[in-house]
Amino acid sequence: MPRNTETKPDARRKLLDSARMKIRKTGFGSMTVDELCKDAGVTKGAFFHHFKSKEEFGVATANNWDELTSGFFKDAPYHTLADPLERFLGYIRFRRELVTGDIYEFTCVVGTMVQEIFETSSDIRDACHESMFNHAELLVDDIEAAMNIYPPNTKIDAHSLALHTQAVFQGAFVLAKSTNNAAKAREIAWEMIDHLERYVLLLFGQTTNDGGKK
Amino acid sequence: MPRNTETKPDARRKLLDSARMKIRKTGFGSMTVDELCKDAGVTKGAFFHHFKSKEEFGVATANNWDELTSGFFKDAPYHTLADPLERFLGYIRFRRELVTGDIYEFTCVVGTMVQEIFETSSDIRDACHESMFNHAELLVDDIEAAMNIYPPNTKIDAHSLALHTQAVFQGAFVLAKSTNNAAKAREIAWEMIDHLERYVLLLFGQTTNDGGKK
């Protein structure tokens, strides 16, 4: 029985892949190692070969999520736009488009995790923090450039605004999870993101002629 | 040994009181019945006398949270303001003031719960949904009245805007939980709420002369 000769995805990878779905569905605490291994098609021995504890696996999952999203957004199309405000708006619109499929597919792994482990595991908490805050930080340059071109009436901090985008997404996910079906969940998330877009447009003095936008 | 003749707070009440803190700290799944009972100073037998399962207790906790917050906001001072926009802003500012103390004291029970049980318990999920959405609904009348007095440039839905306030609070709590101390957590939550206030002001055509607001 050849174990894993040409099929690259090894146990570690499979576990991290499955954890992303599992955690968004049940949270970290309620995700058991046994079930995760079953989902990933991997034995428990393999799990504890690669990770010395469930907590360490939590940290690895947060880091993995960070790498995954970082790479994904680095290659996103909105970066090619000439205007920095358009790039910022492009980011928001891009994330709006990512709200598709089932709830556990478009919500956030680290946002879910941090809610329940912030008091019990500082390592996982810090890893989640890094993922969210570093991601927000990627927006700061565009926001600052946009503020130079379209100076807002109010003095606002670019870091704070970048973080606010993350807050709106996270909050939208919480509301989305409270609905009883994916279609309604997406609808709500979209609406919340539309408010965020509108806020940015108003902030930078753009007229919002989106008329009957849903 | 007289059990509970004149000492009013019975086991049921004590359990619900403790659960509010416990759930915000550890989430629902990771909260064990044993530990909850220990915290509440109640035996496990009492728990299962009042609630026939942990899940039913989760529903009761969400309903209890709903009643508690409903009552609390009904008596809040901002309702006496004459202008509906001021009442809406008053709500936001009131909630900003509630962000004090430790993280598990100002974050949201149902927001935490729904993230991890939305797939595993539809009963708890629905109870959380009701708590959040009914709470948002309380803002709709003031928002609609404000829109009549200060018509926004953009056509927006009052229900959607009301929901957006909840999204920002929920998102702020997620970010807050990712920090490593309560002071930083509050700082972030306040910043996010300031953005929300600014959005509302811009939306209703008010100039935001909050200058160097932190």
Add this chain to the structure above:
DNA sequence: GACAGAATACCAACCAGTTGGTATGTTTTG
């Protein structure tokens, strides 16, 4: 043949929920 990756078997601690029982309050009835 050394060594990493993976499988099996196992454990002690822990978990939600159950049991059988006691103390108190309330309702029914002779």
Add this chain to the structure above:
DNA sequence: CAAAACATACCAACTGGTTGGTATTCTGTC
């Protein structure tokens, strides 16, 4: 009106299944 019958609130000990984690062995590759 008092005793019997019932209902409620609670308790401590227990149970069967589950949990994170370990010890050991096996397998393929350099």
